[in-house]
Amino acid sequence: MKQQLSNYLNRYVSFTETEVDLFYTYLTVKTFKKKEHLLKDGQHCREKFFITEGLVRSYKIDSKGQEKIAHFGIENWWITNMESFVIDKPSLFYIQALEPTTVLAISKSKLEMAFEKIPKLERLFRIITENMFVAIERKNELYMKYSSKDRYYNLVDHIPDFAQRVPQYMIASYLDISPEYLSEIRKNK
Amino acid sequence: MKQQLSNYLNRYVSFTETEVDLFYTYLTVKTFKKKEHLLKDGQHCREKFFITEGLVRSYKIDSKGQEKIAHFGIENWWITNMESFVIDKPSLFYIQALEPTTVLAISKSKLEMAFEKIPKLERLFRIITENMFVAIERKNELYMKYSSKDRYYNLVDHIPDFAQRVPQYMIASYLDISPEYLSEIRKNK
DNA sequence: CGAAAATTTGACATGACTCAACTGGAGTGG
């Protein structure tokens, strides 16, 4: 698992083994069963989670009581509720494991400490955040400019894996399509 | 202008006057007339712009030849095409001044140099990017869960200023509403 | 003042939603 983290870190900034080891001491391994929650709404999200294995979703319950999925997270992604983490306010979102999941968790305070000890981390997290920003912006564009059908097939084409691992109604929620209409879309392929 | 920058920087991380002065040497003041472009599509976006005065938009032309506005930028905001800047590929977006605009521009290479000289900047830009991430995520949510009408009044309530400074059809584009329908919405207030 | 741009209006079209009912498969427990 440390090796996996090391590979990931070195994709962006090169770290010595000592630095990786040190960073690793700030992290906590946590495992979650299917359907278990990493975060519940109303809680403060005080950690970032690096997913080493499994699949999670972050979602909220809207005013009509319906689940709205904002993100999925898979292996080698960070997941957190950024708003709650950054601004230090209660989360409006849940984060839940959809498969048995293992993460490396780091709290905000530990992360600050790690930044002090290993300044390069500051750079790493800047870069990661930039990449996340680009990703979310692309998603944004997808929503604003494409029909339901296009959004669905865009997803399926880019991450065919997903359609296997995630139930259809969750994909519908993520893409902001009603489950019935997604069914319709698939029929008329 | 240096003072304005200094105030901005110190909102997030505290810098000495010397550090601000040093950072300032990496920046270039640029001014743009109304309708002038800071960036055109097809160009590589190699700079970040800190707006000290004025108003800009970033937009693309979609497959039907229509303008789609992705962001606005006002005083004390950074604007760039993050995707083009980070991944170093041609931009799909234009950035254009909607009012006479003054920016402090910094190129990618100069920014890298500045990071070396003033490590705290690395932290600053991480924090800025996190904040931008939170902002874009909120916008995302707005699109996914609210009607055209709600999106419009959400904007008007939050940034009443905007509705004054920006023509209505641009607000429509930004909110992903047809100009005609936005007109309809306003009529039936 | 006049031309060009922005906004409004109205008629019509349609993508996508809601609701309710039905189908089929996957677990679960006795």
Next chain:
DNA sequence: CCACTCCAGTTGAGTCATGTCAAATTTTCG
């Protein structure tokens, strides 16, 4: 291992929000 339940997915009918197109009107600005 069968019977039952429950949940995901599908279907169909009816509706609504929002888009498109074309024309009329108003505003802006050189």
